[in-house]
Amino acid sequence: MADVVGDLSSFSFETGLTDDEKKLLYLRARSAGLTFCGCAHAAFLCKLVHSLRSQTANRDSVASGEDGDLCVGILGLGHMGKQLLLSLLEKSGIKPSHIKISSRRPESAVKCIPAGVECFFDNRRLAAWADVLFLCCLPSHLPKVCADLRSHLAKRCLVYSFTSGVPVSRLAQLLGHNFIVKPQYDFIDGDSADVWLSCTHLTTALTDPLLIEASCPLTKSGGIFLGLNWVCAVLYSLLNICTSASLGSSDTLSLINSLLKDKWQHTAELNTRSFISASCASSLHTDEPFPWISLADAQTRDTPLLCFLSSSESMQQCISAAYKSLLQTPAKKTL
Incomplete structure (x- = not known):
């Protein structure tokens, strides 16, 4: 059915707003x-x-x-x-x-x-x-x-x-x-933020490559920026899950790298020193689990992972590619 008021400006949301109110749109x-x-x-x-x-x-x-x-x-x-x-x-x-x-x-x-x-x-x-x-x-x-x-x-x-x-x-x-x-979002001024006005129905919006691109944690194209601290928390989460399963550090790294590199064929790779200090990494055996990482600390302090990601553009690209690929891949419908 056609929208009979679609072309009538007097029925639009902005009608009747003062100039000061319009600045808040x-x-x-x-x-x-x-x-x-x-x-x-x-x-x-x-x-x-x-x-x-x-x-x-x-x-x-x-x-x-x-x-x-x-x-x-x-x-x-x-x-x-x-x-x-x-x-x-x-x-x-x-x-x-x-x-x-x-x-x-x-x-x-x-x-x-x-x-x-x-x-x-x-x-x-x-x-x-x-x-x-x-x-x-x-x-x-x-x-x-x-x-x-x-x-x-x-x-x-x-x-x-x-x-x-x-x-x-x-x-x-x-x-x-x-x-x-705990995600901490920052806002960046710019006209690019208008891209979100198309998010009238979330499930439909989640299939839009443009919106997925704009939401990528390591890009600023949508005016909303999450950044490396959140990415560190996500990767340390995966590490802790493997630790709770008593998985050795070598197998842990192999699994986490495979999750990311499956979406980005590049030489970028996480290693033991990407996650923990050099002194701890040197004494960690390949069949020994990583130490448990406090995510509260990982999001409020400088960590080896934050330093590594900050200096590795290739790994940032790898994570961004994994993000876009995973979200653009339809989920299998299960009961």
């Missing part, structure tokens, strides 16, 4: 861009973790269920929680039966969640079950949420926080947990 694009980037980056991380686990599924210490599939929890079903759920189902390849949601009003969520996704109100149950736990709650709810989660999170559970205004170091204190990723 860029916030619409920024809001849409933040939602898209947040969901796309979370889906990318889950695809990497899912792929890593699938390659080590025969190890009992990795598998949390009989099939070893990744278990993803979403705490909070507001705007961000709903958009994240759609993104993971569309892009990650994770089964609906392996996604659970804790919401204060689970009865009202029935109409907006797909079949197979379980929704309840029990933060502790969700924390004990999940391999990756997304925090999509309001900052005002965070102290109570953290009190619920504290002591119920397994060390191997990766917490990913979308809660604004709370730095990762504070979150680590509240949770008593250091396996946490």
Whole structure:
């Protein structure tokens, strides 16, 4: 059906705004861009973790269920929680039966969640079950949420926080947990930010190569920049997952490099000294796991990985290629 008011300027959103209000219209694009980037980056991380686990599924210490599939929890079903759920189902390849949601009003969520996704109100149950736990709650709810989660999170559970205004170091204190990723977005002025105005439907937008390119963590083309600290946290997450599985450092490096180099045929490669100091690397045997890395520290301090990535344009290109390839590859539909 044709839009009968499509050509009538008096029905447009901008009609009636003052000049000062029109100067703030860029916030619409920024809001849409933040939602898209947040969901796309979370889906990318889950695809990497899912792929890593699938390659080590025969190890009992990795598998949390009989099939070893990744278990993803979403705490909070507001705007961000709903958009994240759609993104993971569309892009990650994770089964609906392996996604659970804790919401204060689970009865009202029935109409907006797909079949197979379980929704309840029990933060502790969700924390004990999940391999990756997304925090999509309001900052005002965070102290109570953290009190619920504290002591119920397994060390191997990766917490990913979308809660604004709370730095990762504070979150680590509240949770008593250091396996946490907290994206920190920066904004760059420019006309390129208007690209996000096309994000009216997220699942459709996630198939747009232009938007995927604009959301790439190591580019600034979309006016929203994430940067190397987040990339370091993602790579250290993969390292910790292998460590929790008692995987030797040599096998760990081989797996992580294969996830990235499969998408970028180049000589760039991560090695032991890319992740840990030279003194630690020299004493680490190939069959010995990497030490556990505090992600809270990795996102707030200079690390060997940050130094390596900062000086390796080739590895940055490799990571960007992996990001775009993984998001542009349709997820296998599973039940």
